[in-house]
Amino acid sequence: MAYRVEATFQAARDIEEAIAYIGEDSVSAARKWHSELQELIQSLEEMPARFPIIAEADILKRPYRSAHHYSHRVIFRIDEGEKKVYVVRLYHGARKPLVPRDFR
Structure with a gap:
């Protein structure tokens, strides 16, 4: 089953700055770069x-995952329930x- 992908305000701001x-x-x-990033993010649906x-997941106390895009890391989390x-x-x-503090 496909997942729905959403970007937080902070992620959107990070992308615009990059x-x-x-x-x-x-x-x-x-x-x-942006077009390829969009493709990568859309691929998270599957x-x-x-x-x-x-x-850093232990320090952050959340199982964040990372997908690499050139020199950047796309940091995301999965909500299996939703x-x-x-x-x-x-x-x-x-x-x-x-x-x-990077997640405030």
Whole structure:
């Protein structure tokens, strides 16, 4: 059964910031990056558990998962009861590991 995918306000903001940053160098690269990101996020409708639980899950006290998109990590959680996937953050891989304050 397919899951419904929703992005949080913070995830949407992260995505817009990344698009703007990439677009400073190349608008066409930003468009391509965004299009491919949308495809990745839409693919979470089917078998989202195919992606691994993140290393920081114990610290965050939630089984967040991560799908990689170029140098970014799409951080999401699965609600099996509601058959929903919540994309909660887009996080650059070069940044420090996620901590609870990154989810406020």
